[in-house]
Amino acid sequence: MPTYEEELIQQSKDGDLDSFNQLVERYQRQVYNLAMRMLGNRQDAEDATQEIFILSWKAIGSFRGGTFRTWIFRVAARFCTDEVRRRRGRQVDSLDAMFPEHNPLPSSAESPEDHLLREDLSQLISQHLLCLAEEQRLVVTLADLQGFTYEEIAQITNSSIGTVKSRLNRGRANLRDLLLKNRELLPPEFRLYK
Amino acid sequence: MFGRRRKRECHRIREMFSPYLDDCLTSLERDAVQFHIEICEDCEWELRSLGATVQLLRRMPAASAPRSFTLAEAPARRDGVPFALPGMKRLRLATTLAVVLLAILLAGDFSGLFHGDVIVEPPPEVADVAAPEDTAPEHQEGDIPVQQAEDPPGEIADWPPEATEPVDGRVTQRVEPGQEWDLPAEHPELPEAVAPPQKTLSMAATTSDSIRCPAGRTWGCPPPGLAEKTGLNLAQSKLDPYNHRGLFE
Numbered sequence: 001m002p003t004y005e006e007e008l009i010q011q012s013k014d015g016d017l018d019s020f021n022q023l024v025e026r027y028q029r030q031v032y033n034l035a036m037r038m039l040g041n042r043q044d045a046e047d048a049t050q051e052i053f054i055l056s057w058k059a060i061g062s063f064r065g066g067t068f069r070t071w072i073f074r075v076a077a078r079f080c081t082d083e084v085r086r087r088r089g090r091q092v093d094s095l096d097a098m099f100p101e102h103n104p105l106p107s108s109a110e111s112p113e114d115h116l117l118r119e120d121l122s123q124l125i126s127q128h129l130l131c132l133a134e135e136q137r138l139v140v141t142l143a144d145l146q147g148f149t150y151e152e153i154a155q156i157t158n159s160s161i162g163t164v165k166s167r168l169n170r171g172r173a174n175l176r177d178l179l180l181k182n183r184e185l186l187p188p189e190f191r192l193y194k
Numbered sequence: 195m196f197g198r199r200r201k202r203e204c205h206r207i208r209e210m211f212s213p214y215l216d217d218c219l220t221s222l223e224r225d226a227v228q229f230h231i232e233i234c235e236d237c238e239w240e241l242r243s244l245g246a247t248v249q250l251l252r253r254m255p256a257a258s259a260p261r262s263f264t265l266a267e268a269p270a271r272r273d274g275v276p277f278a279l280p281g282m283k284r285l286r287l288a289t290t291l292a293v294v295l296l297a298i299l300l301a302g303d304f305s306g307l308f309h310g311d312v313i314v315e316p317p318p319e320v321a322d323v324a325a326p327e328d329t330a331p332e333h334q335e336g337d338i339p340v341q342q343a344e345d346p347p348g349e350i351a352d353w354p355p356e357a358t359e360p361v362d363g364r365v366t367q368r369v370e371p372g373q374e375w376d377l378p379a380e381h382p383e384l385p386e387a388v389a390p391p392q393k394t395l396s397m398a399a400t401t402s403d404s405i406r407c408p409a410g411r412t413w414g415c416p417p418p419g420l421a422e423k424t425g426l427n428l429a430q431s432k433l434d435p436y437n438h439r440g441l442f443e
Contacts, residue, residue, distance in 0.1 A: 015271075021264040028263045033256050046260060053263050058271050122254055143216070144251035150218055169212040173240075176247040187250070 009068055012060050020060065024053050027069065030146060031076045037141040038080035039087075040130040048083060052076045067152070074156045077138055084134045117185075124185055128178040136171030143168055203230065204237050211241050215248055 002010070005026075011019035031052055035045040056075050063071050129137055135157075142148045142156060153164045179186060207230040213219045214227050231238040301307075 015268070017265060017268045024264045025262070029256065029259045032259045032263070036257055042260070049259070049263050053265065054269050057265060057269060061271065118255075121250070125250060125254055140251065144248055145254060145256070150213075150216070165213055166209070169209060172212060172244050172247050172251075175251075176243050179247065179250070180243075187246075 005068060009060070009063060012057070013063070017057075020057055023068065023072075027072055028053070030069075031072065034073065034076050034141060034146065035080055037126070037129055037145060038077075038084060038134070038137060040126065044083070048076075048080060052079050055079065070148075070152050070155050073142070073146070073148070074158075077142070077156050081134055081138060120185055121187075124179070124182055125175075128175055131178060132171050132174055136167050136174065139164055139167040140171040140175065144172075200234075204234060207231075207234075207237055208240055211244050214241070215245055 005023070008019040008022055012023065028049065032045055032049045035048040035052070036042065039045050039048060052072075052075055056072055059075070129140065132140065138157060139153055142153045143150075148156065150161050150164050150168075153168075154161045157164065207227055210219060210223055210227050214224065219227065227241075231241055
C-alpha cells in the first residue's frame, strides 16, 4: 500500500506538476534552510532553492525509491556544495551576509531581551558556521539543524559513515573553538568552560 | 612512553564523542567513553563543551521560507542524474585523451612508425670471434665444443651439448686432461670452405702434451692433407692455446 507521498512521487514522474508542487511545499523550508546555512546569503539561498526544485523536477525520473527527503537533500547538498566551490574564487560582499536570517517577532513567552540575545547568538553561530570547511558545514547542518541520522547523511553526501563521524566531530569542535572566542554572548553553561 | 599511550587513548576516545552525544555507540563503546572521562579531565571538558555546542546548534531557530518555491510551469525534463558527479568533467576529459592516445598508438603500430630500422648485424668476421678471451674462462675445463661461428653469443653459456652428439655434422667430444682423444676411424669429408674454428675453443687447462691423438699425432698436428684442403699452414703457425688469432692471420 503506497503512502500518499509515494503516490505524489509517481504522479510527478508521470508529469503531474501539481503533485510535484505538493512535494515542494512540504520540503521547501528545509531545503531553503540548508541553502541558507551553506551559502550564508538570503538572496543566494532563494535562488539556490528554486534551482534545486527545478533540477529535482527534471530528474525525478531517476528516483528509484527510498526516502524522498534523503533524495531531495542529496540534490540540494550537491548543488550547494558546487555553488560554494564556484563562489570561492570571488568574494561576495552582501548586506544579507551580515543579516542572514529574518526571525519572527518574539513570542509572548519570551522577553524582548531574551529575544535579542537569542538573535545575537543565532547570528553568531550562523557566521561561525560559514567559517567551517564546506564538508564540515554540510554535515553539521544536516546532523544538528536538520536532524538527519548518520546513515542518511552518508547517503546524502555519498560518503561512508566513518567519514560522516569524523567530519561531524571536527566540525563541532571547530565551531566550539570559534564560539569560545565570543564567550560573553554564550549562555551561562558555556561560560563556565575554560 | 606512558604519556604517548595516554595521548593515543585520548585521541581514540575523542573520535567517539560525536557518536556518544548522538547516542550512536554500542554499549561497550559507551562504557569506554564514560570510563575514560572519569580519569581524564581534558577529555571530560572536551565532551562537555561539545555537548553544549550541539545544544546551541539544536536550539537554532529554522528560518521560514521567504516565498513559495512551487513551479509555475513544468520545465523541460531530461533523463539521468540532475547534475554531473564530482570530477565527471575531468574523468570525461581523461577518457577522451586515453582513447585518442590509444588510437595514435594503434595507428603508429600498424604503419610501422614505432618499429624503426632493424639493424641486422652481419655474421662476425672470423678473426673477430676467433678469440673471445672473455668467454673462454667460463667453460669447463677440457671442453672442446665445436660450434659454428654464427651462433649467437648469448648461447655460448649453453654449451657444450651432450658429448658425441652431432651438431651440424660435426662431433663434440668431452676430453678430460690426460684422456686419449677418440677420433673416429674415418674422418668425415671436410667441406670445401672450412668453417672457422670454434670461438669457444678452450684449452685453459689442457696442454698439447696432455692430449694425445691417435696414430702418434699430438694436439695441433692436423690430419694429413688438411693443410692442402684448408689452405692453412698449421705447421708453421704457432698455436697459442690462449690466443688463436695467429692461426688465421
